[in-house]
Amino acid sequence: MKTIENINFKGERVIIRVDYNVPFEGDKITDKTRIESSKETIDLILNNGGRVILLTHIGRPNGFEKKFSCKLIVKEVSETLGREVLFCNTTIGIEAEKKSKMLKPGEIILMENVRFHTEETEGEIDFAKKLSRLGTVFVNDAFGSAHRAHASTCIIAQFFSKKYFGKLLEKEVASIRKVIRNGKKPVLAIIGGAKISTKITIIESLMNSVTDILIGGGMAYTFIKAQGGSIGDSICEKDFCDYSIQLLEKAKARNIKIHLPKDVIIANRFDNKADRKVSKIDKIPAGWQGLDIGPGSIQALKPIVKKSKTILWNGPLGVFEFDNFSKGTVELGNMISEATKEGSFSLVGGGDSVLAVKKFGFSNKMSYVSTGGGAMLESLEGKELPGIKALS
Ligand code: AMP
Secondary structure, three states: OOEOOOOOOOOOEEEEEOOOOOOEEOOEEOOOHHHHOOHHHHHHHHHOOOEEEEEOOOOOOOOOOHHHOHHHHHHHHHHHHOOOOEEEOOOOOHHHHHHHHOOOOOOEEEEOOHHHOOHHHHOOHHHHHHHHOOOOEEEEOOHHHOOOOOOOOOHHHHHOOOEEEOHHHHHHHHHHHHHHOOOOOOEEEEEOOOOOOOOHHHHHHHOOOOOEEEEOHHHHHHHHHHOOOEEOOOOOOHHHHHHHHHHHHHHHHOOOEEEOOOEEEEEOOOOOOOOEEEEEOOEEOOOOEEEEEOHHHHHHHHHHHHHOOEEEEEOOOOOOOOHHHOHHHHHHHHHHHHHHHOOOEEEEOOOHHHHHHHHOOOHHHOOEEOOOOHHHHHHHOOOOOHHHHOOO
């Protein structure tokens, strides 16, 4: 991994591909995590003499769309970085190149949304070459987009001999490696969420790295159904029943323990205010569905989390959006926080588990919370991400 730590950027114009694809409500940014996460890289490069050109995408625009303009985020970026940030209303071309060349050491310019050009997502080489003319060094810090072979995330890298991992990208990659390559044993993976179909390849490739897998959330019911249990109206993907049996057999052959919840909280409809009761997971009556893990499962989980030296958490253990069915997810958060305090390494990543961790205030209690959804999931599947490969 070529990192920026000890590089002298004096005289260099450094293109940093960041991921400022932040969520909006109207024109207000509702979560600035991605902007905050870029600060360390930008500070380091500026403090080491560089000038900074920021490239990002926002949303999925169809050509120019005002609501996706980077102009909307300049003020927030500037406030978050604690530095003045200039804006260029084009991304490539004479004007953009002129503005980047006029930058003085210590200055930052944010270019307009790279996705206003369709060539960006097409990974078009000429467009990437035009982007590369904005700088003399390329730094990728956009982990959230590293699984895309787009012009500014991947193709651009070939035009630079000086290309580096930004601090965020470095941390994301190091955290994943700490789990899937050299995790201190026992290594526990907790895989929750709604659907087994979206997680099956992850579970399969994690078998190369872990000692224990806990399967929670909606997908547990497919495993129970496959083994002949009664799951009532719980979420189930029947097409994956055979596959889930194969996974169980594969795990057994490799001496990997798969833990499934023993009891669950069932509801008579998919609603926070539904009637609730505890049930064995394989004896759920018709008309009822499992929406959270039960008290027995929570107790059974405690020693497993406690003994694990490396913990990966992907996906909630229940419908955490409903207060009445969030207990399993909250208790798991507490257990992982405790284990982390005791010295275990914990990584939370991929979509809804990150939302859950933020919602219940666990963000600072985990060793690392990933900023990437799709990129994280693809990394866990063991894939080499194009944006990362392009830097080597
Ligand atoms: P995923 O994006 O696959 O990680 O799934 C996250 C979603 O799974 C969340 O919105 C949860 O509400 C949902 N989920 C978790 N457990 C269950 C369950 N037992 N039944 C239905 N949905 C669930």
